[in-house]
Amino acid sequence: MATKLGEHLRDRLRTFGLMAPSVAQCSVGAALAWVIATQLLGHARPFFAPIAVLICVGVGLGQRLRRVIELVVGVSLGVGVGDLLVASIGSGPWQIALVVGLAMSAAVLLNSGALFVAQAGSSAVLVATLLPPGDTGGLDRMLDALTGGVVGIAAVALLPASPFAIAAKHASGVLDALSTVLEKCAEAIEKRDADLAAEALEEARGTQAVIEEFEQALETSREIATISPLHWHRRARLSRYESAAVPVDLALRNARVLARRTLAALGETSPPPTTLATSLREVSEATLLLQLELGAGREPQLARQALLAVAARQRPDRLGFSADVILAQLRSIVVDLLQATGISNDEATAALPPLDFTPP
Template sequence: MRIAGYLRASSRAPLSQVAKTSLATVLAWLVSTVVMGEPLPIFAAIAALLVVQPSVNQSISRGIERSIGVILGVLLASAAAAIFAAGSWIVLAVVVAALLLGWVLRLSPSSATQIPISAMLMLSIGAATPNYAFERVLETMIGAAVAMTVNVTIAPPVLLVPAHVAVSRLLRECAATLEHLARSLREPQDAASLEELLVHARSLRSLESAASAAIATGEESLTLNPRRAAHRRVLERESQLLGRGRVLARRILGMSRAFRDHYDANLHNEPTVSEIARELSRASHDLVLLANENDPPPATTPRGKRGTAGSVTAAIVSEDGNPASTPIDDDLVPALTAPLMIPRPHPQHWVLIGSLMEDMRRVREEITGEADG
């Protein structure tokens, strides 16, 4: 079972990618046969298989890399064959020289690997085949060109949905952590509960990284994509939300850490702390509204009904499933009030209260958009 786990990927490519790769391979084979009269254009098919990538930009890059690797490998092998006599040691020496050449030129792994492969084929097969070098280069370039053309013209992928899902998940988990912190401020906490809150807040880092990677993948899918104009604005919106979510995640982690480090058993009796907890619940509510801005409304949701899956209510309930102690009057209306004003913090808790207030100010700015202005 463990061996099978190493061999299998966590996710598989879309079926459309498999269909495009198959089509590109068949077309490269047919075009090479017609243009070059080659009955078995293996290298054109190999180039097509390797060049079709998930994005247009990657496909073009891979085509250029493979062509450069083939040309350098053929030139290196031709020079070695012209200078030295035939022999097995020449093949090994050229392979080492090809690897060093790729290292010196700082080529990508794809190009650096292609150089020794082409050189070995040139010295082993090309020595007995006239015009092998020229035919191999031309055949490879035909396969790469066909593959790039297929990937550009037939439904080039636009990977925006994973970016939207990742950013929305980050914002919703930030909201859930804010509500978790609000509950912790209202009730006495033991050491295990404090650590659980901090672990929850630290998990936002991995969600932030996943959202950043999804945004980068989305940008990659739009680079050189003929459909990029229709989707660029959507990705820019997700990138803007990610920037706000990144700030929120770091502020929430700081609040959770400060609460853990400066916790006092009587903290929940402090009136100012109760007000901060109320504002945290309001911030959680509004953050879910922000995450839901780009989500289409459920088609089966009756007008005015609340508490459906994915609604704001789900983010502001207590751990036992009961409503939070500071319910929001309207789940669809922003709930944040003006920033709290504390003229004289409690002398025993002033460090924690001041830290929470400063972080709450930045959280409020990010949720309302005031930080962008």
């Protein structure tokens, strides 16, 4: 229990370290947006300015530039509808329902983005409930939203999180998951343990969320590297993760099939040979080597060499139905990971001895 708590605490601290720049961006940006709106623009209650910074920057992953556009247009739509109607019909329960309904309906018709629709509705609520009828500050509130958005982008550019660190953290989770699945399948074959194979299959089935987080992290990393001059020099290092993303996703998909077949094979009279376990473990270790080299910002040459060595040993011998399926999936994973190291599909495929039979 104490070990798990310690691991959880370390994981939370690592996550905080990764997100600390975003927290700083939000804090400094919100205060700066308020100062600009009050001191330079002369707005008395520019609540949309700091809110816009928080929505634009956030502490998670996403498309900041798109969020700024949706925020400003959504606020403008909500404020416009709200100002127009509240000035005519006043404020109250049914007026709020009407204003919000019309603002959100207009937003859905224009753009179904969740942030856009939510901002149109929430802005209409604020106009209908907090501001007195006849208030003519609609343009000011639009400027506040724009101010906050611009400050948010500036905060991302001048106080940036490391795009490479974001990509590396999430890629590490993906490669760890792939390595774990292969290792558990290897151990299950060696021990003839169906329970271990079931654990491997469960692990493999739970990897889709990790892949999606990695893809979103890459999107955010690309955005930061584009916006922030401080990280333009990291584009080459980041490109290795971008090149590896699709092949690693395919490798995990193949690992799911491999784990499912491993579980089925251990219930048959002729289980797969332990030589397959050796190959699985070697690929698992090469996956961790790929993780280390990418994380260090190096060309993954050692991982490539290890995978090429494994590929050369995958002889096209018939091993039985289930074992043949496992072998076919293993060969596919090797090709995927070789592409993740930066070589072409043709080169990766050529590294494998040709099959003289069609896998089942």
